[in-house]
Amino acid sequence: MTRSKDPVAPGLAALAGLIADETRAAFLLALLDGRAWTAGELARHAHVAPSTASEHLGKLVAGGLLAEERQGRHRYVRLAGTRVAQLVEDLAAQVTPDAAQRPRTLRESNAGSAMARARTCYDHLAGRLGITLTDALTDRGLLRQDTGFALTDAGLRWFDEAGISLSGGGRRPLTRACLDWTERRPHLAGSAGAALCRHALDARWCVRIGSERAVKVTPEGERALAELLGIAAAALR
Known part of the structure; x- marks a missing residue:
């Protein structure tokens, strides 16, 4: 051979x-x-x-x-580590479920809907929630996507003023685009994405639901994200 x-x-x-x-x-x-x-x-x-x-x-x-x-x-x-998580998520984004893999029960359908709505992707937020946050950061001039993901000076100030620490990332990039496997668009990853997710869970803007990766935004989270990023509550449900 x-x-x-x-x-x-x-x-x-x-x-x-x-x-x-x-x-x-x-x-x-x-x-x-x-x-x-x-x-x-x-x-x-x-x-x-x-x-x-x-x-x-x-x-x-x-x-x-x-x-x-x-x-x-x-x-x-x-x-x-994060490199393994990125590999798995990137591969999952290339897979489109066929009819045989689609939900067979109401429970499976509800679980799939919850995962698509909001979930964690290793250590950052994904699903429609992740995309909504990424779009809000971009629309407010806090995140640039034109030449790859990068926080602007205003974005760095926003994280600091929101009490979200960006220290401790080590050699990991501050920002990285991660292709969302349900939305087919990139959401924010990297140490900034991890810090935002960690803060959202610690501050109970989001809580985990079930035994999967799904999360949901709490009323406290709706108020905080409306104040900090101008996101309407309806976009988070």
């Missing part, structure tokens, strides 16, 4: 092979909520046996896509 002379090819093939399994893909998508899950929780989420989940998780940890933590008898896993 002829092998590629490109030194990157074997690693790329191995990475693709890790993701090219429906159970492992389900685990990666679930972990986009930014939290650590136990093997049992992921097994129930993907409807597989605990032994099957453990085998798949071992491969994902060994392949560098997941990080493992142990507390007592419990084993927790999370995505290995």
Whole structure:
């Protein structure tokens, strides 16, 4: 068998092979909520046996896509970092569900609607909420999108005046465009997107709902976003 002379090819093939399994893909998508899950929780989420989940998780940890933590008898896993989260979200954005994958029950339909309306994408806000926030920041001259995402000077002041700290991002870019897989438009990611999401959850502008990544805007959040960004409450529901 002829092998590629490109030194990157074997690693790329191995990475693709890790993701090219429906159970492992389900685990990666679930972990986009930014939290650590136990093997049992992921097994129930993907409807597989605990032994099957453990085998798949071992491969994902060994392949560098997941990080493992142990507390007592419990084993927790999370995505290995923002680069892995970006890879999973970017791949998910390329997939258009066909009729066979569409909701079969009212419960599935409601869950899908909630995810499309507002959710976390690893550590930033996505769905219609993420797009609405990104558009509001852009319309008010706080975020530029013409040459890639970048906060303006006014945008930096806005984050500071809103009490949203942008420190602690390390080498991570301050802003990054992340293609939203339901809206098919970019929303704000990077350390600024993460800071905005973290503040929204800490200040209870948003609360998590259910066991998925879905969130909803609270009345406090509606008032705050109307005051800070001029967003109508109806656009957040």
